[in-house]
Amino acid sequence: MSDRPWTKRWTFFIGVTLMLALPLAMAYFYFGNLLGQNERNRHQRRLNAQLNSIQEQLYDAKWDAVADTYDDTLQLGWIKEAALLRNTLRGYTYPDGRNFVEGIAVISMKGGLRPTRLAAVIDDEGKPLKAERLSELKKEAPWLENPWLPSYDFVAEAFKVDPKLKNWQSPFIQAPGRIVFVVASARRKLDGSFHSAVILQYSLEGLWRNLQAPTSGELDLWLMDSQGVLGLATTKLAKISANAFLASGMLATVLDNGGKETSQGKLGGAGELEQIIAKEAMRLDFRTLASDMVLGVVTRESQMGTQGAAVLRYLGLISLWALLMLAVAGAIYTVASLREEARMVEKETLQRYAGTISHRVRNDLATAMGNLELISMGRLKSPDRIQETLDNSVIPALADIQDTVEDLERLSRGEVDLAKDGQLGIETMYDVKRSERRGENTT
Amino acid sequence: MSLILIVEDEPAVRQIIGDWLASEGYQVALAPDVEQARAWFAAAPQPPDAALLDIKLPDGNGFMLADFLAEDHGFDRVIFITAFFWEEETRRELVKRGQPYFEKPLKFHQQVLPFLRRFIEKKEP
Numbered sequence: 001m002s003d004r005p006w007t008k009r010w011t012f013f014i015g016v017t018l019m020l021a022l023p024l025a026m027a028y029f030y031f032g033n034l035l036g037q038n039e040r041n042r043h044q045r046r047l048n049a050q051l052n053s054i055q056e057q058l059y060d061a062k063w064d065a066v067a068d069t070y071d072d073t074l075q076l077g078w079i080k081e082a083a084l085l086r087n088t089l090r091g092y093t094y095p096d097g098r099n100f101v102e103g104i105a106v107i108s109m110k111g112g113l114r115p116t117r118l119a120a121v122i123d124d125e126g127k128p129l130k131a132e133r134l135s136e137l138k139k140e141a142p143w144l145e146n147p148w149l150p151s152y153d154f155v156a157e158a159f160k161v162d163p164k165l166k167n168w169q170s171p172f173i174q175a176p177g178r179i180v181f182v183v184a185s186a187r188r189k190l191d192g193s194f195h196s197a198v199i200l201q202y203s204l205e206g207l208w209r210n211l212q213a214p215t216s217g218e219l220d221l222w223l224m225d226s227q228g229v230l231g232l233a234t235t236k237l238a239k240i241s242a243n244a245f246l247a248s249g250m251l252a253t254v255l256d257n258g259g260k261e262t263s264q265g266k267l268g269g270a271g272e273l274e275q276i277i278a279k280e281a282m283r284l285d286f287r288t289l290a291s292d293m294v295l296g297v298v299t300r301e302s303q304m305g306t307q308g309a310a311v312l313r314y315l316g317l318i319s320l321w322a323l324l325m326l327a328v329a330g331a332i333y334t335v336a337s338l339r340e341e342a343r344m345v346e347k348e349t350l351q352r353y354a355g356t357i358s359h360r361v362r363n364d365l366a367t368a369m370g371n372l373e374l375i376s377m378g379r380l381k382s383p384d385r386i387q388e389t390l391d392n393s394v395i396p397a398l399a400d401i402q403d404t405v406e407d408l409e410r411l412s413r414g415e416v417d418l419a420k421d422g423q424l425g426i427e428t429m430y431d432v433k434r435s436e437r438r439g440e441n442t443t
Numbered sequence: 444m445s446l447i448l449i450v451e452d453e454p455a456v457r458q459i460i461g462d463w464l465a466s467e468g469y470q471v472a473l474a475p476d477v478e479q480a481r482a483w484f485a486a487a488p489q490p491p492d493a494a495l496l497d498i499k500l501p502d503g504n505g506f507m508l509a510d511f512l513a514e515d516h517g518f519d520r521v522i523f524i525t526a527f528f529w530e531e532e533t534r535r536e537l538v539k540r541g542q543p544y545f546e547k548p549l550k551f552h553q554q555v556l557p558f559l560r561r562f563i564e565k566k567e568p
Contacts, residue, residue, distance in 0.1 A: 365548035366453075
């Protein structure tokens, strides 16, 4: 029997499975790309918003400090100088003394501190913290009552170098246990020479923790000043990224562009760079605060769009599972269908073979019975003619019947196979293979 | 003397039918398939009194041949013989046509010859 039905069915089954699988795979990759791209765009928009917000906060912090210190320069020499300075400091004090301005002080012409210096040990009402609470806070920040640097002559120096300079932000300075920076406003004499300055000393860590961290999420963020001093790195990756940025020599260029942007009325510069860290592609988004500092956020390229990819991966797995189940069901159906078809083909073959047998035996019987009837009716009188009829017609017909019966017996024992044996109209006839048929291969 | 055309592809069967009819005094013409039967008919000076047509033939079948003879020669004196009466298609066609038929093996003395005699007499005026 032909194996074409098997080939056809399996081809059909594989074809259908592929027709289902291919669009699914194409959709998977298409939507994977689309989702990934959408999520990258969304991520970028969110990151830009966060960076802009932090940039604005830094900008506000600086210019609030500038405004306050400038106001305070007008009060210098007054009898209530200390009380006025305390009012400024109170403006930066969070409840329970968790402020980000460590202190406010007046710097003399030679860079020394005047007695009106005030540290951030007041509460939000301007009163000194209770001793118990102060003691508790000093466990984390021992410098709380005396945050001052040994010398502030760098402030005086800055105002002396530039006679027109009214306010100034220092680079980051390593103080005991933390990094600080200073925003200062100068009071000048009538001839323009430096007289004194009011400073606000910021704790960089305090500024970050109290003002910016709540809105920054889990960013890998760093902050660097114009001298390349790393003031803040929220993670190890952020620190590596900052060092790589510094090593790339881009700091000066980025700050220079930031200064130009500021001169055009913007808060600072903005941009993005590609970084390779430990052979992994990273994306560095940065903002500058004028030309004073750079704020960077580094993101792993592989993690951008991962949420969409994860959703799609689950969807892909579900689709793959469904396809597999469908394929299994299709395979089972195909096998069952082929078996059924094989049974039907087998049945039809046997039916057609039975017809062949019937036809042959009936013709043999017609020959034998016809001749025997001819003899019995006395129509053949000559003994020679009778013998001839028996030899040439009756005996061969009976022998053929015997051969046919033996073929059937061998077929029942599985010793011979059926094969196509011609076509009668639309009917395919089957018989024992000619080479295996009784009487066919004998001489 | 009546003339009978026998169209049968099995030589032994064709021979015994011929022998029987000859022993009854019929004149017999033999053909093994459709083509030779049509050739004989075209060449014959007159149509036979009856034609015994086997249904399964190598180049067609008895029904087809009967249709040819009816269309080409207006001849409808046919008797079918078959070893395929068991087959649904053959049986349905025989019933539909309403023409006489015998199933192999033929019982000459009891069935075929008496019927053939009546069949031929019926034709004669």
